[in-house]
Amino acid sequence: MGWEWVELPGADPVTVPGQPYVCDNLELQVAPCPLKGEVCQVECLQVH
Amino acid sequence: MKSSRYNRFFDAEDGTRLAYNCVTSGFATLTEKKYRQVQEMLASPDTYRFNTKAKKELRDKLLQGGFLLQNGMDELDILKVRNRSVRFDPRQFTLTVLTTLNCNFRCTYCYEARKNITMSAETEKALIEFARKKCENADSFATSWYGGEPLLRMDAIARLREEFGKICEANGLKYFPGGIVTNGYLLTRSVGEKLRDMGIETAQVTLDGPKDVHDRRRLLPNGKGTFDRIMENLCQTVDCLKTISIRVNTDKTNADRAVEVLDAIEERGLKGKVSVYFAKVMSNTAACANIAGSCLVGQEYADLELQLTRQALAKGFNVTKYPRTKYHYCQADHVNSFVVGPDGYLYKCWSDPGNIEEAVGHISDPARYQEKKKNVFKWLAWDAFEKEECRECDLLPVCMGGCPYMGLRANSHTKGACDDWKFNLLDMLKLYYAGRVHTSQNTKEVATPTREERR
Numbered sequence: 001m002g003w004e005w006v007e008l009p010g011a012d013p014v015t016v017p018g019q020p021y022v023c024d025n026l027e028l029q030v031a032p033c034p035l036k037g038e039v040c041q042v043e044c045l046q047v048h
Numbered sequence: 049m050k051s052s053r054y055n056r057f058f059d060a061e062d063g064t065r066l067a068y069n070c071v072t073s074g075f076a077t078l079t080e081k082k083y084r085q086v087q088e089m090l091a092s093p094d095t096y097r098f099n100t101k102a103k104k105e106l107r108d109k110l111l112q113g114g115f116l117l118q119n120g121m122d123e124l125d126i127l128k129v130r131n132r133s134v135r136f137d138p139r140q141f142t143l144t145v146l147t148t149l150n151c152n153f154r155c156t157y158c159y160e161a162r163k164n165i166t167m168s169a170e171t172e173k174a175l176i177e178f179a180r181k182k183c184e185n186a187d188s189f190a191t192s193w194y195g196g197e198p199l200l201r202m203d204a205i206a207r208l209r210e211e212f213g214k215i216c217e218a219n220g221l222k223y224f225p226g227g228i229v230t231n232g233y234l235l236t237r238s239v240g241e242k243l244r245d246m247g248i249e250t251a252q253v254t255l256d257g258p259k260d261v262h263d264r265r266r267l268l269p270n271g272k273g274t275f276d277r278i279m280e281n282l283c284q285t286v287d288c289l290k291t292i293s294i295r296v297n298t299d300k301t302n303a304d305r306a307v308e309v310l311d312a313i314e315e316r317g318l319k320g321k322v323s324v325y326f327a328k329v330m331s332n333t334a335a336c337a338n339i340a341g342s343c344l345v346g347q348e349y350a351d352l353e354l355q356l357t358r359q360a361l362a363k364g365f366n367v368t369k370y371p372r373t374k375y376h377y378c379q380a381d382h383v384n385s386f387v388v389g390p391d392g393y394l395y396k397c398w399s400d401p402g403n404i405e406e407a408v409g410h411i412s413d414p415a416r417y418q419e420k421k422k423n424v425f426k427w428l429a430w431d432a433f434e435k436e437e438c439r440e441c442d443l444l445p446v447c448m449g450g451c452p453y454m455g456l457r458a459n460s461h462t463k464g465a466c467d468d469w470k471f472n473l474l475d476m477l478k479l480y481y482a483g484r485v486h487t488s489q490n491t492k493e494v495a496t497p498t499r500e501e502r503r
Contacts, residue, residue, distance in 0.1 A: 001082075001102065001105055001106070002078055002079035002081060002082035003077075003079075003082055003109045004076060004077050005074065005075070005076050005113075006076060006480075006481060006484055007073060007075040007370060008074060009069070009072035009074030009113045010072065010073065010074075
């Protein structure tokens with residue numbers, strides 16, 4: 001259709017090294033969560 | 049409806065039209081025709097006639113990506129509520145555990161106070177009890193393992209990990225054993241397998257360039273280099289750990305050679321098996337004040353980061369990073385996240401262990417806990433939304449005021465500690481797009497408009 005997602009809208013589920021973020025507060029989301037509410041453990045040690 | 053203040057429209061290096069929204073971090077390619085339509089829609093969304101199926105579909109994409117909003121929606125309010133709801137949610141308990149401050153390396157730029165403190169059996173026991181109490185009111189518990197060199201105390205890591213797992217099982221909590229930050233010197237096959245069996249399947253290892261460069265910076269106490277042994281260990285463990293992340297620390301003294309580490313990684317058959325990222329050396333504690341002159345900051349580092357990313361792509365390494373919107377910055381500003389030192393002192397930031405002045409409490413000693421409790425408030429009261437320049441900044445959603453440690457030190461009432469995105473966001477997005485196209489040419493993962501479509 002002339003519009004293709006490179007990255008879908010959605011927040012970083014983890015901003016703390018090793019910390020999972022359970023994205024269950026749906027009313028606060030401004031975009032659908034690509035993780036669909038699942039617990040995600042992304043290796044995000046890059047902050048440090 | 050109204051247009052988001054956080055929209056960015058720009059062109060990729062191949063001329064493809066790109067759209068990015070900083071609040072949702074939605075990122076899309078669009079044809080020239082759609083680009084023009086989008087500009088018209090966003091210019092006057094309440095009067096634009098969405099009178100065809102295609103136009104309605106495009107409007108829905110804009111709404112999904114946050115490019116278009118309902119009237120009356122204040123994006124700063126959204127960011128603020130999101131930030132508060134996560135920062136002050138105590139259900140997620142996080143510990144970064146330092147079982148020792150001792151280290152088998154003498155890196156030239158180390159920021160930790162060099163102290164030979166290692167975790168005693170008594171402190172281990174107290175830490176387990178501390179975690180047990182914290183877990184009573186949590187939904188999940190996640191750990192990271194750090195030091196000093198954490199692999200000097202594999203015994204303590206194994207015991208703590210086992211006890212933490214039992215606590216979570218007893219309380220019905222999800223436990224995330226997490227990752228380990230190690231210099232890699234002791235990361236043998238046998239150690240890698242033990243970590244894997246403990247569920248610690250992510251390791252971050254630092255390599256600062258090719259052998260001659262790395263060995264001048266990351267030394268043993270006897271002055272000998274460490275490159276060959278680390279490389280050998282990576283080869284031995286790469287298939288037993290889920291992720292090995294290579295951090296390449298850069299400053300003025302290795303900026304021109306850092307990218308050569310990729311050649312060494314490729315020569316040993318590790319390309320595509322380990323992930324690589326470039327980072328900057330910072331002079332942020334008294335222990336490393338002497339290296340301030342060689343550090344790259346602000347625009348200087350952002351330019352280097354772009355250059356290194358571009359060079360890596362040319363070598364076939366996709367090391368691009370993506371500006372994902374943040375709810376908050378890091379564990380230092382989260383209410384139930386702590387760094388615990390080997391002596392039981394609690395801290396908020398990885399930069400502080402060993403500096404008792406900055407401790408925010410102690411795992412077992414009530415007197416010391418009360419004495420240090422005051423420090424908690426400065427971290428939790430740190431707030432980018434109180435800074436005028438942050439509120440006005442279009443990058444707030446991906447920066448969140450930047451590193452609280454640096455922000456608190458700067459002590460500015462008007463601004464935080466800007467993240468590198470401030471200086472290179474659009475260029476990094478262009479490289480990210482180029483990297484995605486490069487790596488997905490065969491899979492069609494990213495649809496690249498044809499020259500005809502671009503018109």
